[in-house]
Amino acid sequence: MTVVVQWTGWEAGLLGQAMRLSIREYARQLGVNPATVTKWRKRGRDIEVMPETADMLDAMLRRCDPDSLRTFHASLGASGVADGGPLAPVVPLGPARVVSHKFIPVYVGESIRPLYETAEGHPRGPGGLMQRAMPAEHPDAVVESRLHLYACGVGVFHLVQPCVVASLGELAAWRYRSYATDLAWATERLQLLLREAGPPSSVVASYVLSAYLLEDAPWEGAFLEAALQVLATPSVVVDRQHPDGPMPLGADVERALLAEGFVHPDVVAFGSRAVSVGLAGWSGVAYHPLAVERALPMEAIVALELDVQTLWALSTYVLDEVEAGRDPVMPDEAYGWRWLRGAYSRLTAARPQETAQHQLMREAVLATSQLPDRLRAAQEALRESII
Template sequence: MVEPGKVIDLRTRSTYQPDCATLARNRLLLARKSLGLTHAEFADMLTPMVGWPVSPDAVEAWETSLVPPGDVLIAVSTVTPAAADRAGIRSHKFIAAYVGQPAAEKLAEPGQPASADHPTLLADHPSGECRLHIWPYGVAIFHLVEDLDMPNLAHMAVWRYQSYERDLDWATQQLRHLTGRAEVAASYVLSLYWLHSPTWVGQMLDTALRIICAPRILVDRDQAGSDTCLATAEQAEQVLLAEGFHHHEMRSFGLAGVSLGYASWSGVAYHPLDQARCLAEEELVDCELATQAAWAYCEYINDQVENGHDPAIPDGYGWRFLRATRSRLTNPRPRETGQHRSMRDAIVETSGIAGHLDQAIEALREAGNP
């Protein structure tokens, strides 16, 4: 659900230069942490490599306030594990479509495995594990999981931009083949990113997760198909990582010392800091599935209204059903944890589903669809 008005145009920042000092400090801090060394141990390791005595205090200063010397940075680059130079991200794409109740019943044949309150089908996607979730009121959502190993955020942003159209086309063809309906089409892709292996630390890690939550900000729409697209995205990434990135429509749902989490109109990004206390990956996935299923159904209803028609909906899924759906999405559960509530609230608020539901409920009430 990418809304052009919500995309930040970075062309106005083309004259900015990255803060190399901040990037160098982050590089040193990341190297020490990836090796699992204390300041003293890291200083002992660097001393013979640079040929002069390195103190623990100097290491700490280079990580926080001073600029690390060039020979130190070169030494660091030779000992940092290769994996520390690439970010490990698990991408969850939710590709949604309204197929209609008859098609949903055809897809959800008896004996299909169920996920919560709806059946699922395995789908053969060329780049990852994929399941098709089917709701009885006519919504179908492909949940595609892809493991990414990216050298920087710019590569991820360009990959995301380019893969969305391919995945929409693929989902549309799959649904038309499965339902036998030529008019069926996937309408949008919403992404959730689980950052399990970061290449940033401290404040820069927080900034990186904000960018992952809305990676479109790195892609210049006028250059999206050109050879310079990646280079422009890399320049924008360096600027934002050094200067910080904040957007007034992005919501945080992380917990200090436990996790970092952000939700926006473009998607959701989460990084577990404490595996024992953080949210489970499945919790975020289940919340997004419920939100996007409601969104796709409301999109169908509201599109009919905008086209001048009274909504045609399946029996039992009128305004009372949507009222119950709104309650399930927005009201806290008795045994719900604070982390889960914060996550749900952030996703619901940034998705705009509450307003979408209100419009659909009003339309169904006016049309006499209980």
């Protein structure tokens, strides 16, 4: 087997990729800063590793399992270590099979009651919010499109759309292009349903959040983690200001991000080693099960996001009313600040039956959504309004 005589950033980066470790986890195990690992991957052989760090790398190499060792040494051989030639890996861009889950929340208020009463019962999510659901009949969500109606005055459209894409840039462009049409559709659809169920109500859908289940892809190891980072933060591979609408930035940009091990500083990982890779960011969630039978079901992520987006829409309504100098009008006196406090507690407190994967996922989604801060602010606003 190849022996590492001198550790450079290139060999150090390859070892982490061979062990299928994220940048953060690899840095943690080595006892270095994640920025150091990122620098290794970017500058490669231009960096010579310090002797004390080289000793830690030697020790980690000795602890590697046989599969990781074979991958590491095969990568060293392919990189041209013997003749000092540089490695220029051809990173595939696709195809990838993805299931897109879109969430479109709308605050309706007390006008939701007639429509809520006509819908079918639906199990409560982790936030314990009373909800019902009905078909939404979205023209492109052929797998599933449902409207979840919450007694607290919020409706959330959930659209499930499988996609096979040639690149992540293609998926990102579709995502942003479809957002505009989906928002218009959701507004029109909900207004129609409200008119049919009771007095007219003026409601407008204002944003969409996406969660992606990556079912199949050509990436492994560090490339897979970088791809999921891009899925969670799609703006890095798309030109949203293009005169013809959102367009992919191109294969070179996307391939460079994957090869360099792109990491967004605001994305939080919640996967479990050898079981799944999961990432949560402001723009959404990306999830890929490595061991399907042990990984989180996508239904668990969906259930959490439905409650999170409902409470986000509700707290946004409360804070917007306060900023406008008006007292918020809740759909029922039961949904005052004490009710928000209970929802906050249910979402943030760990449960005895909760698995470690569920807990990590919940904490990552709440941290990146910034919902806890908004809920606390909404509680205070309602308390001051004596609601």
